[in-house]
Amino acid sequence: MSLGALFFVVAALGLIAWFVARARAVAFRTGRRERFSALPGHHGAFVALWTMLPPLIFLAIWWFTSPALVTDAVIGTAAAANLPPPGFERAAILSEARNLSRGEAFGAFHDLSELLAPAYAAAQSRYDWIATALAALLAFAGFAFAYARVRPTFAARSQVERIVMVLLLLASLIAILTTVGIVASLVFESARFFSIVPVTDFLFGTHWSPQVIDPRDPGASLGAVPLFWGTFFIGAVIAMAVAIPFGLMSAIYLTQYARPSTRRWMKPVLEVLAGVPTVVYGYFAALTVAPAVRDFAVSIGVSWASSESALAAGLVMGVMIIPFVSSMADDSLAAVPNSMRDGSLAMGATPSETIRKVLVPAALPGIVGGVLLAVSRAIGETMIVVMAASGVAQLTLNPFASTTTVTKQIVDLLTGEAEFDSAKTLAAFALGLTLFVVTLLLNIFALIVVKRYREAYD
Amino acid sequence: MTQKITAHDVNVFYGEKQAIRQVSIDIDQEDVTAFIGPSGCGKSTFLRTLNRMNDTVASARVEGDIRLDGEDIYSKDMDVVQLRARVGMVFQKPNPFPKSIYENVAYGPRIHGLASGKSEMDAIVEQSLTRAGLWAEVKDRLSDSGTALSGGQQQRLCIARAIAVDPEVILMDEPCSALDPIATARIEELIHDLRGRYAIVIVTHNMQQAARVSQKTAFFHLGELVEYGDTNDIFTNPREPRTTDYITGRYG
Numbered sequence: 001m002s003l004g005a006l007f008f009v010v011a012a013l014g015l016i017a018w019f020v021a022r023a024r025a026v027a028f029r030t031g032r033r034e035r036f037s038a039l040p041g042h043h044g045a046f047v048a049l050w051t052m053l054p055p056l057i058f059l060a061i062w063w064f065t066s067p068a069l070v071t072d073a074v075i076g077t078a079a080a081a082n083l084p085p086p087g088f089e090r091a092a093i094l095s096e097a098r099n100l101s102r103g104e105a106f107g108a109f110h111d112l113s114e115l116l117a118p119a120y121a122a123a124q125s126r127y128d129w130i131a132t133a134l135a136a137l138l139a140f141a142g143f144a145f146a147y148a149r150v151r152p153t154f155a156a157r158s159q160v161e162r163i164v165m166v167l168l169l170l171a172s173l174i175a176i177l178t179t180v181g182i183v184a185s186l187v188f189e190s191a192r193f194f195s196i197v198p199v200t201d202f203l204f205g206t207h208w209s210p211q212v213i214d215p216r217d218p219g220a221s222l223g224a225v226p227l228f229w230g231t232f233f234i235g236a237v238i239a240m241a242v243a244i245p246f247g248l249m250s251a252i253y254l255t256q257y258a259r260p261s262t263r264r265w266m267k268p269v270l271e272v273l274a275g276v277p278t279v280v281y282g283y284f285a286a287l288t289v290a291p292a293v294r295d296f297a298v299s300i301g302v303s304w305a306s307s308e309s310a311l312a313a314g315l316v317m318g319v320m321i322i323p324f325v326s327s328m329a330d331d332s333l334a335a336v337p338n339s340m341r342d343g344s345l346a347m348g349a350t351p352s353e354t355i356r357k358v359l360v361p362a363a364l365p366g367i368v369g370g371v372l373l374a375v376s377r378a379i380g381e382t383m384i385v386v387m388a389a390s391g392v393a394q395l396t397l398n399p400f401a402s403t404t405t406v407t408k409q410i411v412d413l414l415t416g417e418a419e420f421d422s423a424k425t426l427a428a429f430a431l432g433l434t435l436f437v438v439t440l441l442l443n444i445f446a447l448i449v450v451k452r453y454r455e456a457y458d
Numbered sequence: 459m460t461q462k463i464t465a466h467d468v469n470v471f472y473g474e475k476q477a478i479r480q481v482s483i484d485i486d487q488e489d490v491t492a493f494i495g496p497s498g499c500g501k502s503t504f505l506r507t508l509n510r511m512n513d514t515v516a517s518a519r520v521e522g523d524i525r526l527d528g529e530d531i532y533s534k535d536m537d538v539v540q541l542r543a544r545v546g547m548v549f550q551k552p553n554p555f556p557k558s559i560y561e562n563v564a565y566g567p568r569i570h571g572l573a574s575g576k577s578e579m580d581a582i583v584e585q586s587l588t589r590a591g592l593w594a595e596v597k598d599r600l601s602d603s604g605t606a607l608s609g610g611q612q613q614r615l616c617i618a619r620a621i622a623v624d625p626e627v628i629l630m631d632e633p634c635s636a637l638d639p640i641a642t643a644r645i646e647e648l649i650h651d652l653r654g655r656y657a658i659v660i661v662t663h664n665m666q667q668a669a670r671v672s673q674k675t676a677f678f679h680l681g682e683l684v685e686y687g688d689t690n691d692i693f694t695n696p697r698e699p700r701t702t703d704y705i706t707g708r709y710g
């Protein structure tokens with residue numbers, strides 16, 4: 001049986017187990033008014049879980065390991081003696097044979113794969129039988145173990161609770177393990193990159209031109225400083241110059257001045273801004289803002305204004321971040337106790353003095369934390385810069401000049417010709433790792449700031 | 459006896475609901491006046507009409523005539539900022555700003571431009587803290603945060619903060635209800651010392667406290683001013699049966 005079918009069989013077994021165990025538990029109840037620690041349904045769930053979980057866990061592991069076992073078995077057959085040595089061709093033949101054996105390919109490119117296909121089919125069906133047998137064995141063992149425990153005194157309810165807890169724990173571990181896996185692969189690929197290009201060349205080099213790499217000295221054209229600068233300039237300087245004042249002012253208006261009825265419609269509208277797909281902002285940046293910025297630059301006499309300026313990308317990114325800053329600032333302003341505001345007003349301070357001198361300072365750690373989180377979002381933002389920023393890496397302070405960012409370069413490096421062991425493509429992983437580390441540090445720092453502030457009013 | 463504040467036929471509404479009915483009262487310059495009455499009877503509401511803190515409540519509406527030194531405080535010409543500088547307020551829960559002790563006290567003088575230099579400001583801060591009976595405890599730690607003080611010290615800091623703008627009246631809304639008996643005794647002593655320099659109005663739930671600190675007592679019930687007179691008379695010889703019931707603990 002295939003894995004998919006096995007899965008359904010296991011589920012069906014679980015259902016049966018549930019009914020059987022439940023029936024047995026119902027039989028305990030002889031009509032006297034007696035208290036049991038668990039309802040029949042709990043006994044059913046307990047036995048069903050024990051019936052399903054062992055084979056399911058086994059099948060999950062099997063799903064990852066069995067392809068390798070099958071391939072090993074095929075290689076062990078006589079027909080495989082003619083296979084080329086390990087390498088690209090050998091892998092291609094084996095994968096073709098596998099597809100043939102499953103009926104997913106018609107006609108073979110290599111003669112050998114046609115020969116191997118029957119061996120593949122045989123090995124596959126043999127292993128499928130082994131899997132079926134093992135899964136059935138585990139299901140019955142689990143069932144027997146649990147069914148024997150169905151007694152009136154057995155606390156099935158709390159046992160089910162415990163199993164549920166373990167399942168939830170596993171679910172959250174999967175998210176964490178995935179993160180760890182991603183980081184590990186980033187680190188691994190970056191390590192390969194740094195075995196070709198010295199770390200110092202990458203981190204401190206000021207010349208970036210991955211299109212022309214000198215094979216004898218790849219580090220010379222892979223200096224990432226212009227990218228770091230561009231990212232910082234667009235994400236942390238220009239975007240924040242837009243997002244901080246507007247976000248903060250809208251939060252102040254919403255928390256301090258707006259009437260409840262105004263706040264009721266205005267806050268959701270602001271939040272909708274945060275739900276606009278970034279690619280839409282990208283259009284807006286590339287088609288509307290960028291030309292406008294260039295025309296403006298030309299009109300004030302900037303000689304070489306690019307139509308893919310840092311300013312256009314940064315402005316739009318800033319607008320995108322406004323709701324983010326605003327909602328963080330809103331939260332931290334709202335967390336300042338009303339008694340602060342009353343205290344200041346009762347001293348004869350005006351509302352705006354109260355905001356400037358008491359509320360904003362009191363909320364400052366929260367606001368700063370929010371801004372740091374916003375920065376980390378801005379520098380990781382990709383779509384807007386892919387569409388609106390240029391690919392030209394240069395170290396410049398001129399907002400009308402073209403600049404590029406880390407994320408934009410990662411996209412450029414990985415699209416098009418994909419050869420996964422050149423310095424050029426590996427550089428994308430090193431950039432990704434750097435970006436990851438920077439945003440991680442920013443987030444941690446921001447959370448520490450926010451947390452410390454929260455404690456002040458509890 | 460000079461009358462600092464005169465209120466005449468004051469009504470206060472929260473939306474449709476009337477919280478104060480036809481209250482008329484004169485507050486003396488030299489006395490401490492206590493407002494007593496069961497919870498929800500409108501003591502805080504009435505107190506807050508005296509420095510227009512009710513303006514900060516969107517649904518609140520005040521009718522009637524309230525005068526400070528004969529000036530109508532609800533007239534169009536009245537500058538709320540000036541009014542609140544003249545009529546200071548201390549709240550139930552100590553609410554120092556999350557700034558240093560020095561900056562807490564300097565806050566009011568700064569926004570009203572009362573000091574023209576650092577040394578003048580230092581003098582105001584020292585004088586206010588001294589009058590609030592806190593100077594000796596904090597003089598070596600003026601740059602510490604005001605929120606790091608004990609509850610009783612925080613409340614005295616809030617009193618110092620109110621004194622620093624040199625008000626004429628100080629309103630206190632249950633200033634001791636968050637404090638222990640020793641801190642309460644210190645605040646009561648302080649009120650005693652401040653008497654005469656400022657007209658003081660204090661809301662309290664504690665009969666003994668009203669008897670100890672005040673010369674005049676007003677008893678509120680269901681938004682009405684039931685009885686107002688010398689504290690001695692109110693506590694020993696009340697005219698109204700409702701007052702008797704309240705001060706003997708039959709309700710409230």
Ligand SMILES: Nc1ncnc2c1ncn2[C@@H]1O[C@H](COP(=O)(O)OP(=O)(O)OP(=O)(O)O)[C@@H](O)[C@H]1O
Nearest residue numbers: 472477495496497498499500501502503504515517
């Ligand atoms: N902001 C408000 N909005 C609506 N109603 C209010 C508001 N503040 C007070 N009230 C109502 O006005 C009435 C008087 O309230 P107030 O706070 O003045 O009473 P109080 O005498 O100070 O009570 P306590 O002794 O509990 O402090 C109460 O019925 C209260 O529910």
Ligand SMILES: [Mg+2]
Nearest residue numbers: 501502503631
């Ligand atoms: Mg009150």
